[in-house]
Amino acid sequence: xxxxxxxxxxxxxxxxxxxxxxxxxxxxxxxxxxxxxxxxxxxxxxxxxxxxxxxxxxxxxxxxxxxxxxxxxxxxxxxxxxxxxxxxxxxxxxxxxxxxxxxxxxxxxxxxxxxxxxxxxxxxxxxxxxxxxxxxxxxxxxxxxxxxxxxxxxxxxxxxxxxxxxxxxxx
Numbered sequence: 001x002x003x004x005x006x007x008x009x010x011x012x013x014x015x016x017x018x019x020x021x022x023x024x025x026x027x028x029x030x031x032x033x034x035x036x037x038x039x040x041x042x043x044x045x046x047x048x049x050x051x052x053x054x055x056x057x058x059x060x061x062x063x064x065x066x067x068x069x070x071x072x073x074x075x076x077x078x079x080x081x082x083x084x085x086x087x088x089x090x091x092x093x094x095x096x097x098x099x100x101x102x103x104x105x106x107x108x109x110x111x112x113x114x115x116x117x118x119x120x121x122x123x124x125x126x127x128x129x130x131x132x133x134x135x136x137x138x139x140x141x142x143x144x145x146x147x148x149x150x151x152x153x154x155x156x157x158x159x160x161x162x163x164x165x166x167x168x169x170x171x
Contacts, residue, residue, distance in 0.1 A: 008035070009137045016043070017128030020120060024113045027051060027059055031109075035138040042133045046073050047124055049116055050098075052139075059109050062098035063119055065091035079123045086115055 019041060030037045030053050042048040047064045054060065063083065066074045088099040103112035120126045
């Protein structure tokens with residue numbers, strides 16, 4: 001992680017396969033961190049999945065939705081139905097605009113990791129050799145609620161989106 005003021009940031013570009021293999025270990029590192037860490041994995045087409053850990057140990061995973069995207073990033077009806085069938089919670093305007101799912105404890109988190117891998121492969125259509133840009137950063141642990149955390153992470157993410165796109169273009 002790189003320290004920037006009161007936040008630490010880490011950026012990397014890797015293959016989807018390597019990221020997917022390491023996802024469980026990445027989440028375990030986030031769970032054991034003394035800071036609250038947000039991690040966004042953005043694919044070359046601009047779609048993404050993101051994660052953070054609540055103070056009670058619940059891991060939250062999100063998948064991009066169609067609420068605030070253009071046609072070029074949109075999920076198809078078939079994609080959305082696949083997410084429903086896998087048990088993802090539907091997006092809503094406001095603090096929960098993405099498909100989301102939470103997990104607590106080793107068995108639920110292991111199942112979440114497998115679901116995210118399926119989503120990336122079967123819904124988002126990513127292949128192992130494709131690139132993924134991973135951006136992780138810390139957020140203050142004193143954020144009062146899940147909704148506040150989600151909003152803070154989105155604000156930070158929106159500021160970083162253009163920077164991530166530039167990095168992908170340069171590599």
